């Protein structure tokens with residue numbers, strides 16, 4: 001389970017007057033301790049000091065980017081949003097010595113036409129083709145309140161051959177993120193092993209609450225990052 005060993009707070013400053021879709025939007029994130037003092041030292045986790053996940057409210061849009069550390073608790077990045085609507089920004093940092101990551105969330109409204117909400121319904125098949133790869137997701141069991149293993153299996157979509165030459169992505173065989181339908185639960189899921197090249201990548205995770213979750217597996221193959229999204233229902237134990 002993720003818990004904040006060092007409790008944090010954050011301020012978000014968005015230096016754009018218009019906040020329009022497809023416009024470059026500079027974002028500054030200030031990480032502070034509970035007494036509002038900047039936290040200045042962070043540990044590098046998966047090659048970065050901060051990981052920033054951005055999702056649309058319906059979870060149809062997903063982005064995983066890495067703000068630069070400016071110093072004195074401030075991280076900067078400039079990004080764009082694909083359409084109007086509400087977005088949740090989720091920043092993950094590990095204050096130095098904390099031993100566990102801290103998660104700071106922020107909502108942002110982007111002006112412009114809002115696309116129709118994509119309904120979040122559990123996938124009937126946990127196999128899909130993404131960017132030339134056939135990706136299958138499997139669980140040893142799926143329920144709340146217990147550790148479980150989830151395994152992605154990657155094959156070439158055209159030949160069905162198992163992929164044996166995955167590249168490390170941010171210092172691991174892959175990364176996975178899960179977010180609940182209500183956007184209240186965020187899980188960053190780590191692979192069980194740091195080495196290997198596929199075709200199977202196993203992650204251990206723990207769902208604290210029942211409900212529908214969207215899961216994104218990220219892998220690097222032939223110098224590109226593959227994002228494989230799945231929607232699952234997690235029943236109560």
Ligand SMILES: [Cu+2]
Nearest residue numbers: 048051052064
């Ligand atoms: Cu990251």
